[in-house]
Each structure stands twice: as structure tokens, then as C-alpha cells.
Amino acid sequence: MFVALLAFGSYLLLGSDATVEHNINTTAHESVELLCSMNTSPASLQNLRFYWQDERKYVLYSFNEGKEMPEHINELYRDRITTFPQEMIRGNISIRVKSITLEDNKRVFEAFAEISDPRGIFQFRKICTITLHVAVPYINVSLAVNEETRTAVCSAQRGFPEPLVKWSLHFLSNNSQCLVASSGVTTRAVQDPQDHLYSFSSTIGVQRGLYQSVTCFIHNPTLNVTLNATRTLNKGEAQRSVPGRAVALTVAVVVLLAR
Ligand SMILES: *[C@@H]1O[C@H](CO)[C@@H](O)[C@H](O)[C@H]1NC(C)=O
Ligand SMILES: *[C@@H]1O[C@H](CO)[C@@H](O)[C@H](O)[C@H]1NC(C)=O
Ligand SMILES: *[C@@H]1O[C@H](CO)[C@@H](O)[C@H](O)[C@H]1NC(C)=O
Numbered sequence: 001m002f003v004a005l006l007a008f009g010s011y012l013l014l015g016s017d018a019t020v021e022h023n024i025n026t027t028a029h030e031s032v033e034l035l036c037s038m039n040t041s042p043a044s045l046q047n048l049r050f051y052w053q054d055e056r057k058y059v060l061y062s063f064n065e066g067k068e069m070p071e072h073i074n075e076l077y078r079d080r081i082t083t084f085p086q087e088m089i090r091g092n093i094s095i096r097v098k099s100i101t102l103e104d105n106k107r108v109f110e111a112f113a114e115i116s117d118p119r120g121i122f123q124f125r126k127i128c129t130i131t132l133h134v135a136v137p138y139i140n141v142s143l144a145v146n147e148e149t150r151t152a153v154c155s156a157q158r159g160f161p162e163p164l165v166k167w168s169l170h171f172l173s174n175n176s177q178c179l180v181a182s183s184g185v186t187t188r189a190v191q192d193p194q195d196h197l198y199s200f201s202s203t204i205g206v207q208r209g210l211y212q213s214v215t216c217f218i219h220n221p222t223l224n225v226t227l228n229a230t231r232t233l234n235k236g237e238a239q240r241s242v243p244g245r246a247v248a249l250t251v252a253v254v255v256l257l258a259r
């Protein structure tokens with residue numbers, strides 16, 4: 001879905017009127033700096049005009065020949081914007097937006113600016129385009145193994161966006177691990193219609209006697225953070241058939257799971 005936007009932190013120069021495009025990934029409640037600089041500086045702030053708007057053309061901030069234009073600012077952005085007046089004279093029209101929420105997810109912010117020429121003529125052009133991705137981290141990942149039903153269930157509540165869940169099983173016989181094919185994984189995520197947060201639960205079948213432990217990995221694609229939880233399996237039949245092994249294997253779990 002974001003294929004075209006993956007140029008995080010890199011810059012796409014489009015033609016001679018270089019528009020800088022990039023992505024910002026952040027966590028809800030944080031502030032973000034929408035960084036944007038022109039490659040020329042105005043002679044004075046009287047020669048500078050710029051504004052920031054989102055893809056709905058709601059104005060975040062407007063500056064006109066030395067004066068802020070609060071009447072142009074949309075209600076949604078009022079009192080959320082900090083500017084850097086000492087930077088403007090250098091053509092740096094960055095602003096900071098605070099109190100980021102999931103309502104701001106996937107917003108595309110554009111900065112338009114112009115420096116007047118000696119005849120006082122302004123002509124706005126787009127300087128920067130910034131796409132914002134907002135996340136809420138999953139915190140408590142819980143993993144439960146049910147020896148009766150031979151299933152393992154991994155779950156976490158109230159994060160954003162929907163996570164990518166992967167499972168790995170650690171063989172008893174040869175200490176190696178394998179990823180569980182997605183066809184063997186059932187993941188259900190439900191989204192709270194009010195605050196948009198997801199809660200999910202993911203289930204796999206775990207054959208008895210084959211594995212010493214099971215691990216689930218919860219990847220938040222926006223934060224690029226992966227949480228994991230591991231459960232050592234009750235050796236059950238394996239313990240009876242291969243005694244001597246249980247102790248050594250418990251130690252091996254800790255060592256071998258550290259990739
Ligand atoms: C523009 O100003 C912001 C805010 O002070 C700063 O973080 C950024 O480094 C500046 N950019 C340039 C190119 O100086
Ligand atoms: C996470 O788990 C800990 C301990 O199990 C608990 O104290 C805490 O409240 C949980 N946090 C959330 C956000 O569920
Ligand atoms: C480990 O053993 C399992 C079966 O017990 C087998 O499927 C797997 O391929 C083995 N892995 C390696 C790396 O030998």
C-alpha cells in the first residue's frame with residue numbers, strides 16, 4: 001500500500017523546482033518536526049511568504065511578509081504549531097506539530113513558499129511534501145500454550161497499525177528452529193471503531209513431543225519494532241522417551257532464541 005512512499009529519510013528531486021518528499025513515522029502523542037528548507041534565503045522576512053497545508057487543504061500555518069496569519073489556520077491545527085522564526089531568514093520554513101493522534105495518520109503535508117523578486121512579485125511553489133505515519137505500540141504480548149488442545153495463542157491489545165505476526169518453533173531433536181508457514185497461522189484482529197486501535201489474537205497448532213519451545217513475533221510496521229514472547233513446552237511424551245535431555249534443552253532455549 002505504501003510502496004511509493006518507502007523513501008523514508010531519502011529525497012526525491014523532481015525537476016528543477018526541487019520538491020523534497022519524505023515520510024515521518026512517529027508515535028501518537030508525540031510532536032513531529034516538518035522539516036523544509038528553500039535553497040535561497042529571503043533578503044528580509046518582508047520578502048517571504050509561506051504556508052503549510054494538508055491534503056485536504058486545511059492550513060496548518062501561514063506566514064505573509066513578516067506576519068503570521070492566524071485567521072487562515074484550520075481549527076484542527078490551532079495551538080498545535082510551533083515555528084522557528086530565527087530560521088526563516090535562512091529560508092528554513094520548518095514547523096513543529098504537537099499532539100499527534102491517529103487522526104493525523106497518512107496525512108500528507110505540503111509546504112508552499114515564495115521569496116519576492118525586486119519588483120515585489122510572489123509566485124508560490126511547492127517546496128516539500130511530507131507523509132506522516134502514526135503508530136501506537138503494542139505493549140503486553142501474551143503467549144499461552146494449551147497442552148490439551150495442542151495450540152498456542154499469542155495476543156496483544158490496543159496498538160496501531162495491525163501487526164504482522166510470525167511464529168517460530170524450536171525442534172527438540174536438533175536444536176534448530178523453523179518459521180511456521182502462514183497457512184498454519186490463524187490471526188484475527190479487531191479494530192475499536194472509536195479510537196481505531198487494534199487488538200489481535202493469533203493461533204497455531206503445536207504437535208506434541210516435537211518441539212521444545214514456541215515463539216511469537218509481533219511486528220509493528222510503522223515503528224519497525226518487533227516484540228517477541230516465548231514459552232517452553234511441557235516436554236510430555238518427549239521427556240519420557242528421551243530422559244537425560246530436559247535440563248540441557250531448557251538452557252539451550254535461552255541461548256538459541258537470541259538470533
Ligand atoms: C531548520 O530548522 C529546524 C528547527 O530549528 C532544524 O531542526 C533544522 O535542522 C533546520 N534545517 C536546516 C537545513 O538548517
Ligand atoms: C502489562 O502487563 C503488566 C504486568 O503483567 C501490567 O502491570 C500492565 O498493566 C499491563 N499493561 C497494559 C497496557 O496492559
Ligand atoms: C530438525 O528436525 C526436524 C524434524 O525433527 C526436521 O524437520 C528439520 O528439517 C531439522 N532441521 C535441521 C536444520 O536439521
Ligand SMILES: *[C@@H]1O[C@H](CO)[C@@H](O)[C@H](O)[C@H]1NC(C)=O
Pocket residue numbers: 002006008023024025133161221222223224
Ligand atoms: C513507516 O511506516 C510505513 C507504514 O506503516 C511503513 O511502510 C514504512 O516501512 C515505515 N518506515 C520505516 C523506516 O520504518
Ligand SMILES: *[C@@H]1O[C@H](CO)[C@@H](O)[C@H](O)[C@H]1NC(C)=O
Pocket residue numbers: 224
Ligand atoms: C527495520 O529495522 C531493521 C533493523 O532492525 C532494518 O534492517 C530495516 O532496514 C528497517 N526497515 C525499514 C523499512 O526501515
Ligand SMILES: *[C@@H]1O[C@H](CO)[C@@H](O)[C@H](O)[C@H]1NC(C)=O
Pocket residue numbers: 227228229257258259
Ligand atoms: C526478543 O525480545 C528481546 C527484547 O525484549 C530481545 O532481546 C531478543 O533478542 C528477542 N528475541 C528474538 C528471538 O528476536
